[in-house]
Amino acid sequence: MSTTPKTENVKLSPMVRRRTAKDIAARKSGEPIVCLTAYITPMAARLDDYCDLLLVGDSLGMVLYGMDNTLGVTLDMMIQHGRAVMRGAKKALVVIDMPFGSYEESKEQAFRNCAKVLSETGAGAVKLEGGIEMAETIAFLVKRGIPVLGHVGLMPQSVNSYGGYGAHGRTENEWQPILDDAQAIAAAGAFATVLEGVAAPLADKITEKTSNPIIGIGASNKCDGQILVTEDMLGLFSFNPKFVKRYMELGTEIVASVEAYASEVRARTFPSDEYTYKMKD
Numbered sequence: 001m002s003t004t005p006k007t008e009n010v011k012l013s014p015m016v017r018r019r020t021a022k023d024i025a026a027r028k029s030g031e032p033i034v035c036l037t038a039y040i041t042p043m044a045a046r047l048d049d050y051c052d053l054l055l056v057g058d059s060l061g062m063v064l065y066g067m068d069n070t071l072g073v074t075l076d077m078m079i080q081h082g083r084a085v086m087r088g089a090k091k092a093l094v095v096i097d098m099p100f101g102s103y104e105e106s107k108e109q110a111f112r113n114c115a116k117v118l119s120e121t122g123a124g125a126v127k128l129e130g131g132i133e134m135a136e137t138i139a140f141l142v143k144r145g146i147p148v149l150g151h152v153g154l155m156p157q158s159v160n161s162y163g164g165y166g167a168h169g170r171t172e173n174e175w176q177p178i179l180d181d182a183q184a185i186a187a188a189g190a191f192a193t194v195l196e197g198v199a200a201p202l203a204d205k206i207t208e209k210t211s212n213p214i215i216g217i218g219a220s221n222k223c224d225g226q227i228l229v230t231e232d233m234l235g236l237f238s239f240n241p242k243f244v245k246r247y248m249e250l251g252t253e254i255v256a257s258v259e260a261y262a263s264e265v266r267a268r269t270f271p272s273d274e275y276t277y278k279m280k281d
């Protein structure tokens with residue numbers, strides 16, 4: 001009889017070291033940081049090999065739930081989708097967007113909710129929108145072990161104040177406050193910053209004048225990295241702002257497939273023989 005201990009038969013999956021916030025921080029002026037959003041396991045699994053960072057964005061309120069903006073997204077939604085993405089992604093750093101109302105009130109509120117998000121999802125960092133006004137909160141979180149990805153420029157959770165999603169910094173008198181925001185949160189310890197919806201020359205200047213990596217969306221190709229909403233670049237979300245390049249037309253392909261299925265059902269050509277069970281011999 002074999003006396004081999006049971007543990008010897010346990011197959012360990014090959015160890016992949018997941019990217020950390022520190023790895024991303026080290027990419028200032030280095031190899032561009034590739035980022036996309038992910039909300040669900042099967043998508044995260046497919047993006048994982050190609051992305052340094054996967055963001056569970058609060059854009060999921062609009063993309064998955066049909067909301068008009070991101071303001072109705074809850075902490076529980078972010079946690080459930082965060083867990084789903086963690087099950088699919090093994091290599092990328094997973095970052096969870098803090099939803100509107102979950103962090104702005106005080107640094108204590110921010111810590112409580114960010115800690116809940118990290119402990120219940122296993123993700124490696126959180127993202128929160130805000131410039132100078134959030135710098136103190138970001139420093140408080142970072143000093144207590146919570147890596148923070150910043151987000152300045154167009155901040156979608158402030159859509160009611162802006163009155164829309166127009167680009168910022170398209171006249172030079174708008175530049176200084178946005179640069180100040182980016183520098184303030186870099187100084188507060190954000191490991192990188194998303195810069196959204198700004199004129200390209202301003203994005204170039206901010207990238208040059210900040211100490212942490214700048215990840216652009218609707219910004220410029222001189223940023224230290226790029227992010228897009230995955231459903232936007234796949235052509236699944238009916239939305240066509242200037243900054244979205246559609247790499248495929250998934251929505252059109254879905255419609256074509258459903259059309260084919262519907263007509264086969266009506267013609268009784270589906271399910272054909274190969275899709276039906278035979279009797280046992």
Ligand SMILES: Nc1nc(=O)c2c([nH]1)NC[C@@H]1CN(c3ccc(C(=O)N[C@@H](CCC(=O)O)C(=O)O)cc3)CN21
Pocket residue numbers: 058059062063070156164165166167197229231232237239240241242243
């Ligand atoms: N699917 C999706 N993709 C995103 O990039 C995204 C979201 N959702 N939800 C959260 C925010 C909202 N964002 C938006 C929403 C609309 C425009 C937009 O319509 N832009 C127009 C100009 C609008 C105006 O001038 O008022 C454009 O042509 O760029 C841009 C960014 C970016 N974020």
Ligand SMILES: CC(C)C(=O)C(=O)O
Pocket residue numbers: 037055056057058059060097194196217227228229
């Ligand atoms: C667009 C990205 C940066 C985002 O914040 C989101 O997807 O919610």
Ligand SMILES: [Mg+2]
Pocket residue numbers: 057058059070097156
């Ligand atoms: Mg967001």
